[in-house]
Amino acid sequence: MKKTVLITGASSGIGKEAAKYFAANNWNVIATMRNPEKETELTGNENILITRLDVQDRDSIKTAIAAGINKFGQIDTLINNAGYGQFGIFEATAEKQIRDQFDVNVFGVMDTIKAILPHFRERKEGTIINISSGAGKFTIPLISLYAASKFALEGFSEALSFELASLNIKVKIVEPGGTETNFSAVSNEAFSQTEKIADYDPFIASAAQMFQGMRDAKLVTATNVAEVIYNAATDCNDKLRYPIGNDDFGRRMAARKDMSDQEYIDFIKSGYLKYL
Incomplete structure (x- = not known):
């Protein structure tokens, strides 16, 4: 019997590429998104079910899972990919934006x-893959809320992996960074514009220079990330974290791991202080 994967946030970027990659490797795919009526690229494949799932709507989550099980018989892997990044100065961010980031x-x-x-417990197996970020391991300016949400996701996933291992349910974390997706464009729309505080202007300008250098670096593609996600779903081991990114991402991950805490803080500061 073919295996089945449910992917959230499959309308674009990593989610869409993962849906295509799993389908090409003979999996059934439940490709979920907030507005499935707008999807055109994933249609026409009998092994792909396109259905609505909005992670802020619990009823839609339950309905999508039930629809997938009804069509394919079971779900073997869940990929929690839906997400976005709230950029900007914390003080200038509205309460709704803060809560939406964590929601x-x-x-x-x-x-x-x-x-x-309950479905995984009934089947006595299952795999959960949570798409985190390099920002779940290290921080940089202007992403305090995004980093906080991904740090929370990392801690939750790691602790959850221990309790679910006793039920033969695996939890894995994929950590992309320096990827060529539409995430930056979507995140820019979420830049905090609710209040302008001029005192931060010099800092914002210097941090923007640092970000531009990161954007100019060679990026990995959403397909590259989809390959890593597929490997995490099929490698039959208990490995928890799967980082994937460009050279700049690799340097920052290594810095966070190998430097002392203060050395790392000084390293990040040096990246934008030179523009002040």
């Missing part, structure tokens, strides 16, 4: 996992 990146993941766990 999507943290609580939406938790709600989706909680909804599928």
